[in-house]
Amino acid sequence: AQTVTQSQPEMSVQEAETVTLSCTYDTSESDYYLFWYKQPPSRQMILVIRQEAYKQQNATENRFSVNFQKAAKSFSLKISDSQLGDAAMYFCAYRSAGSQGNLIFGKGTKLSVKP
Amino acid sequence: DSGVTQTPKHLITATGQRVTLRCSPRSGDLSVYWYQQSLDQGLQFLIQYYNGEERAKGNILERFSAQQFPDLHSELNLSSLELGDSALYFCASSVGLAGGLSSYNEQFFGPGTRLTVL
Numbered sequence: 006a007q008t009v010t011q012s013q014p015e016m017s018v019q020e021a022e023t024v025t026l027s028c029t030y031d032t033s034e035s036d037y038y039l040f041w042y043k044q045p046p047s048r049q050m051i052l053v054i055r056q057e058a059y060k061q062q063n064a065t066e067n068r069f070s071v072n073f074q075k076a077a078k079s080f081s082l083k084i085s086d087s088q089l090g091d092a093a094m095y096f097c098a099y100r101s102a103g104s105q106g107n108l109i110f111g112k113g114t115k116l117s118v119k120p
Numbered sequence: 121d122s123g124v125t126q127t128p129k130h131l132i133t134a135t136g137q138r139v140t141l142r143c144s145p146r147s148g149d150l151s152v153y154w155y156q157q158s159l160d161q162g163l164q165f166l167i168q169y170y171n172g173e174e175r176a177k178g179n180i181l182e183r184f185s186a187q188q189f190p191d192l193h194s195e196l197n198l199s200s201l202e203l204g205d206s207a208l209y210f211c212a213s214s215v216g217l218a219g220g221l222s223s224y225n226e227q228f229f230g231p232g233t234r235l236t237v238l
Contacts (some may be wrong), residue, residue, distance in 0.1 A: 010223075048208060050229035096163060106214065107153055107176055107227060110163040 007032040009099050011111035018087045019119050025072075026082045026114045028097030036102035038079045039073065044094040044113070053095070056080065058102075084116075092118045123147065124213050124230035125164055132236045138199040141233045145192055145213030151175075152194040153227060154186055158207035172178075201237045208232045 008031045018024035020099050030039070041053040056064045057072050068088075072081045084091055097111040123146035133139055145152050154166040156179075165178035167194075169188035183201075189195040198205060212227040 020187065048232050048234075050210060050212075052226070055226075106216075106227075107165040107168055107178060108155075108163075108227065109165070110211075112162045 006051045007037075007099050007101070007109050009109055009111040011097055011114050013114045014112070015115045015117070016120060017117045018084070018091075020087055020089060023083060024087055024116065026084075026095050026097075026116065028111055030078050030080065030091050030097070030099050032078070032099065032101075034052070034101055034103070038100045038102065039071075040100065040108065041069070041071070041080075041082045042096045042098060042110075043091075044096065045090075046093070048089070050096075054082065058068055061075045070117040087118050089118050089120060092116055122228040122230065124149075124228050126209075126211050126230040126233050128233060129231065130234045130236075133201060134238055135201055135203060137201050138197065139201065139235065141196040141198070141209050141211075141235070143196070143211030143213075143230060144212075145194070146228055148193065149213035149215050149228070149229045151204060151214045151216065151227075152188055152192070153193070153212040154180075154196050155199065155210040155212065156207045157210060157232070158204075160204075161168075161207075163210075166196070198235070203237050206235055206237045208234050 022117045039056045043051045054066045067083045094113045098108040098112045125144045150171045153168045157163045166180040186196045199229040210232045211230045214227045216225045
């Protein structure tokens, strides 16, 4: 069974600075997808960024980028120029490329942004 | 707004009771997923339906059941409720079944139903 581990329960960053959230996963599959979701205090789950395992190029969405290391099974999220609105829980998630499309989530990292 | 609606937003009930949570997927989406978010278990997948049929099961208790109706809305039924069932229950929907990373299969989450069992 696949597992996702986020080793940082809490992180803090100064406004305008850069922060990296860590995620590792375990799988025997070669084809899969990885995601970062943001959950602000409103509790809404918001997709931040996604990565296909077969793509070597790291995904980027504006201030958000990932460092995908397939051999190491690592998938970190970098937030540049942090803003107060980035404060939230961040979840790393895995999805098989096979017939089961459900997401497997890590425990989450709570990010605080200091003004 | 993801386009996925869930009712009610909040639900408070007593142990031993039964409740029904409702989810309406985005227009055109055929797949519905149910997830539970609790303090001790984190976010975990419960069950998936596609076009009215059950497609995948996760860590769903036997006391819980779900169905998807012809109009594609879904209901999650929780019975013989225990204190530990208190959680945030999310519904997500996608157009397709699974596999692939096109927008066809991206999951859009509803706002969740907060269940409190006293």
